[in-house]
Amino acid sequence: MNGFEVMRVDNGEVSVLRIKGFLDAHTASDLEREIQRLLDQKRFKIVVNFRELNYISSAGLGVFMGFIEEVRGNKGDIKLTNMTPKIFRVFDLLGFPTLYEIRDDEQQALQSFNNQK
């Protein structure tokens, strides 16, 4: 109903959040809550799958900025996958690809977490 949904799938140490719909100033808090829940459970290895996301504004980008320090401070990371070109452009305009690891799909992101061990 809200136009935004998060589905969480845990895969060993890594948690995948599949996000869907639009991520704007109205729905950003839904994603925030979901990530906060992961941190509360000491799960710091996070993959966010953008495949079904069709819109993001700076309020959505702000969610990742808000958590990245804490996550990395706990030897975790937030890796982003399956961005459509439209979504990627917004990240790219802001230079975010230098700050976040962006992968083609979940498999690649999971592998990259495993290689780090």
Next chain:
Amino acid sequence: MNGFEVMRVDNGEVSVLRIKGFLDAHTASDLEREIQRLLDQKRFKIVVNFRELNYISSAGLGVFMGFIEEVRGNKGDIKLTNMTPKIFRVFDLLGFPTLYEIRDDEQQALQSFNNQK
């Protein structure tokens, strides 16, 4: 681009118009033109398939009213098929089912034309 499309498929004496998108005061003339073309070619046995139509206003209904007399005066008919419940409701509100033959699918409408011969 216009939000409305008509595809014509001739089947013996009967012409089927498959309409798609929305039929309102802006697009009604597109359908009008297509039906006028049939009449110019002396094709009076017409099936209109609504399967991919997702909206109709009274301007769209008016198109059928505008041709039905001429068509029937020439031993033809306009039969309507594959209406979604939403579209059917508009016809029904206006009592159109007493005036037009509404069939489930093209096959039924074609058969009913053939049975008339």
Next chain:
Amino acid sequence: MKLAVKNQRTKKKFHLRIPSQTEYLEIIREFVSRVARKVGFKEDDASKIELAVDEACTNVIEHAYGGDGKKMIDIAIQVDYPGQKMSIIITDQGRGFDPSKLRAPDMKKYLQEMRVGGLGVYLMQSLMDEINFEVKPGPKNQVKLVKYLMNNQRQK
């Protein structure tokens, strides 16, 4: 008709002004049905409101302004929360008409005669809970369409 900027807790207001051209009916419909769904109408009622507003705007484009696309259509929506209703007021400053002469066509007669047109007002009346025409000095012509949120059970 100007909407006040300040809003009471019990009301929500939306206002759209758009050129009087049929190509924008699509945008009007999308806007109105989205607002209707946002404020709580089910898909089914939202699509009735959408159609009624289309009919009113089509009349403005064709009858009030006679196809002059430089004119504007004015659509004001008010949602009243305790009363649980959505009112849509469509205003034009066009040619005007005598609302007292507007009445539902006799559909049976209508169908027998197979006339073209004259269905818009009948549809608006069938789809909405209330409809009211007003001709104000200005000249301003208004159609007010009202739908109640709570009567999803009712027949109309």
Next chain:
Amino acid sequence: MKLAVKNQRTKKKFHLRIPSQTEYLEIIREFVSRVARKVGFKEDDASKIELAVDEACTNVIEHAYGGDGKKMIDIAIQVDYPGQKMSIIITDQGRGFDPSKLRAPDMKKYLQEMRVGGLGVYLMQSLMDEINFEVKPGPKNQVKLVKYLMNNQRQK
């Protein structure tokens, strides 16, 4: 800012007023991107305009009105045909700010510091061809966003 009712042949105007609440951003975006596509922008540019307007409206909701959903956002669109441009003026009567202090953040520094927020204005500047802030007596705060129709080749 009032839009005149009469329209010149060379201009098209659209006007939306909607409550200052994030839940309506969706409706604003849909409206603006549909108008943009109708007047001739390609999907790609329409989605840039949509995002820039979202950012401006989000700022009104959060900064100008500080979350007071009883206030209204005012969005006026003008399309100039000989100039082939679309201008969107977003007006609020809220808290106000000093536009001269608004400038693009140094993105490199920004990213190093991993700050939250401050991206909206930078995005608007990157996505549009012109952006202009104005604080008018009233008080009225306006952001004007402009996009040209003919420069689909340009890089921004």
